Amino acid sequence: MLEIVTVDAFDDAAVDTWWDAYAEARRADMGEHALVWTREERRAELQQPPVTTEVRAYVARRAGVVVGSGSLTLSLKDNLHSAAIGVNVPPQHRRQGVGIALLAYVEAEAVAAGRTTMRVDILWPASAPDDGAGQPNREFARRHGYEIAIGDLQSRLDLPVADDVIDGLRAEAPESDGYELYAWRGPVPEQFAAEWTALVAVLDTEAPMGDLDIEAATADVEDLRADEELFVRQNRTSFGTVAVAPDGSVAAYTQIVVSGDDGNAYQWGTLVRREDRGHRLGMRVKLANLWMLQRESPQTPRIYTFNAESNTHMLAVNTRLGFVPTARLAELQKRI
Missing domain, CATH: 3.40.630.30 (Gcn5-related N-acetyltransferase (GNAT))
Structure with a gap:
């Protein structure tokens, strides 16, 4: 059975397992071009007092094993209608409903916080089509109602x-x-x-x-x-x-x-x-x-x-x- 829980930012072991899933998924998708915030950078971000921004972290667990990680970033002073969402699933746990469950859970958390516009950033190799057609993360996002608002280049x-x-x-x-x-x-x-x-x-x-x-x-x-x-x-x-x-x-x-x-x-x-x-x-x-x-x-x-x-x-x-x-x-x- 899949369980999704909020990570305590001051529980080092919990943050470590959350970060491990995030980093493994990013590196699997982008290889040498993956840009991954370090463990301690993300830990500090999670522990920052929620004055201007609140950052929440979530893990999906199955039989006690972390199989995915999620995040929710809420601006507290402006853009109070929007939320930034992150979903990362290591490759060995994909196509098992983990990403779908995590996305639905984090979206529900955003809606409960009064947000109506969800934003997600995804990357794919520079050699892929401009619109990401055929890329697994792009097709996953498309199936769940996310469309490209603007395209960027990582250089x-x-x-x-x-x-x-x-x-x-x-x-x-x-x-x-x-x-x-x-x-x-x-x-x-x-x-x-x-x-x-x-x-x-x-x-x-x-x-x-x-x-x-x-x-x-x-x-x-x-x-x-x-x-x-x-x-x-x-x-x-x-x-x-x-x-x-x-x-x-x-x-x-x-x-x-x-x-x-x-x-x-x-x-x-x-x-x-x-x-x-x-x-x-x-x-x-x-x-x-x-x-x-x-x-x-x-x-x-x-x-x-x-x-x-x-x-x-x-x-x-x-x-x-x-x-x-x-x-x-x-x-x-x-x-x-």
């Missing part, structure tokens, strides 16, 4: 990038137009914190969003500081760069986060304010941040990033930097 940049490549790209961007760049390692400096959070808050709605049913997030410096404290517990290091306009306001930002556990760097948000576009600020802040990363963390072997396939401008920037596609990610959506 990788092997480090280091030669200084002459960075310098050559820098030479193409104007530097005499009054914008100044500031870069740092660690928490966002206080003088930039409010405007940084304002840009981060609108990232999802300013970037291509396809058919995603989302609204801009809440901008709150206290939430930023809470996220930075979580980084410390997750053994992550943030590298940030902003472009400051002639009037002193923050016109663009970018952020790379390095995992101290798996060693990789992950490109998080990059955004240029609408009124400041046309100055190649996206390229300029990314180059400055990359240059800093390579000097502050020379042991970092690669950077991973995700971009909407419709975001041709940012994909062109990444191609110039040397990123290569490694997988496709679909952001799926279902309204209940």
Whole structure:
């Protein structure tokens, strides 16, 4: 008989078995291109006080053996209509009804929390069709009412990038137009914190969003500081760069986060304010941040990033930097 239970975030053994099922399923699906949050990163996320976001974990057990894992992420300040769902079943336990049962259970939990839009992210190899046709996870999601709201590319940049490549790209961007760049390692400096959070808050709605049913997030410096404290517990290091306009306001930002556990760097948000576009600020802040990363963390072997396939401008920037596609990610959506 299949049993689904909520994982106690402070029960180390329970979290370990939940993570094991998650990691095994991801690696089976994506092989060398699987991106898996480490055990301790996910443990810290589950244990984070539910102030801005609540994360719940579930396991499916049969005869005492964990055969699948699930997750539910609920924003507590904005997008109160939506829920992010994860379902992972190791290959040896598939086609036994585990995924169906887990999905139904987590959806019911989301509905009980008042959510009406369910979101799921799935990946498949870059060599597969753009729409994931024939991929087992895509076909499973389709059967349960999930359709692609937007398609993304997962890309990788092997480090280091030669200084002459960075310098050559820098030479193409104007530097005499009054914008100044500031870069740092660690928490966002206080003088930039409010405007940084304002840009981060609108990232999802300013970037291509396809058919995603989302609204801009809440901008709150206290939430930023809470996220930075979580980084410390997750053994992550943030590298940030902003472009400051002639009037002193923050016109663009970018952020790379390095995992101290798996060693990789992950490109998080990059955004240029609408009124400041046309100055190649996206390229300029990314180059400055990359240059800093390579000097502050020379042991970092690669950077991973995700971009909407419709975001041709940012994909062109990444191609110039040397990123290569490694997988496709679909952001799926279902309204209940």
